[in-house]
Amino acid sequence: MDIVCSTDDNYIKYCCVMLTSLLENNKAENITVHVLGDNLEKKHKEVLRDIVETRYRQRIFFYIIDNKLVKGFPNSAHSYLSLVAYYRLFITSVLPATVHKVLYLDCDLIVTHSIKDLWNVDIVGRPLAAVKDAHKGMKEHCALLEVDCVRYGYFNTGVVLFNLDYLREYGLEHRAIRFIDEKRQYITFHDQDVLNGLFHKQALFLPYRYNLHDRLYRRKRYVDAETLPVVREELKHPVIIHFSSGKKPWKSRCLHPCRYLYFHYLDMTVWQGERPDMPLKDRLWRWNRLLASFLHLANGYRKQN
Template sequence: MDIVCCTDNNYIKYCCVMLTSLLENNKEENITIHILGDNLTSDSQNTITSIVEEKYNQHLCLYAVDRKLVVDFPNMGSYVSLTTYYKLFITSILPSSLHKVLYLDCDLIIVHSVKSLWDCDLTGKPLAAVKDAHKGMEIHCALLDIDCIRYGYFNAGVMLLNLDYLREVGFEKKAVDYVTENSNRLTFHEQDVFNGLFYKQVIHLPYRYNLHDRLYRRQRYIDAETLPIVKEELKSPVIIHFSSGKKPWTSRCLHPCRYLYLRYLDMTIWKGERPDMSWKERLWRWNRHLASCLYLANGYRKQY
């Protein structure tokens, strides 16, 4: 099983928590972790090595990515780093001997085995991913010339990638060209690129493999027919994706599964570390809870 993730020194801690959750819940598998890194320090490399190779006895491959590849790519100034674009260069960075990889963002945790996800048949398809859900999705898709109703829009935080297919169609060049030609339309960065190129060919996975933030909210921005499916999927999570801007390592995260994230954090060298909860932050959380209870904000539902 080959797992790929992109990170820089600022995200090493969160990458390590994600990897800990993955390896803790997939101990029966032979796993190779491929890290696409941006000038990772020796301390960062040693920390990842201590988890993957020393603690869990799995394999680790580190790849130094030249930041010049993405320096001119659009950045909306949000919590998303340009490092996220590294996944567009997977086919040339990873060895040609790899035929399939599971890409994982660093802001998620794996709470059960991913073997069934890994075994998904990608024959004749570029990738498999979970449908996304967010406010204004139809408008966003129209901006990218995607028929949202017919094809949908997927989340790129968890993707099973068919490298043979991607190499055959010249994905890397197509991706770079797409960024160049659509730089003013890329609201969700590389996710828009993957969707813009493959929205017709993607295999849509069950939601349990990428339970992103909106699926836990009161208003989920999904159609009535999909709602009961999502409710059932939330009962059997495999991957929980903290995809909003308020991450579980920050004081303003109200996600109902934040306690699970902290459980895996406490399995690392950062055990016991918590964000500062000043009176100002506590007041913000109280106001947000109240607004949610009064349906003045799209707060979280109780955990299933």
């Protein structure tokens, strides 16, 4: 399996947690990790090598992405997303031509079971495979991007199975940059909007269990009535849990019901026992939010079985 992730020095800890969860639950597989980064510090590379090579006996390679390539790309001042998210748009020119398929994983997720079945999904003739996204205002947002999400869907790019042969022939890098130039005023979710703009008609949609993103755990899920039973069943069989909201598990205001699983894998790293500070104002915020959710005044999380 070829796994790709993007990170900078600020996100190394979370990248380590993600990789630990991946490798811990896929010990029987031969895995090569490809890390896209902007000239990561030597000490951070060593931490990653220690996990991948020393502890789990797998392989890891690093690729330098010049941040000047994405410096002028759209980035909202209020977004929790980093420009690092755009790095994956350059995978066809950075990764060796001998790599034909990769599984991209965001660093704000954990892998809880084997991904062998996911890796074996047939994407011949397809650019990529991903899980459908769900968020408020998606139809309006997609309309601005000229993405027909009602007919074709709109996918989340936290977990993507990429067909590199298809993307190289297509000219991903060139077309992505052109799309950004044409739609920059409408791009909100960085590379996710770009990839949907290019491939929403050709994408293969995966079962939700391979990217249980934040909205699927909420009371209001922003999916149609026919999909709700499917989501409920998929939540019983999680493979990848994606903490896709701005309130990450390592932050004091995270209320995600699977937050404890993040700490489970964090405690397998050199940051064992580390927990976010919980000042009084954040405790009050949490109590207020929980009460609002209980009273259905806020779109809080559902209780998990």
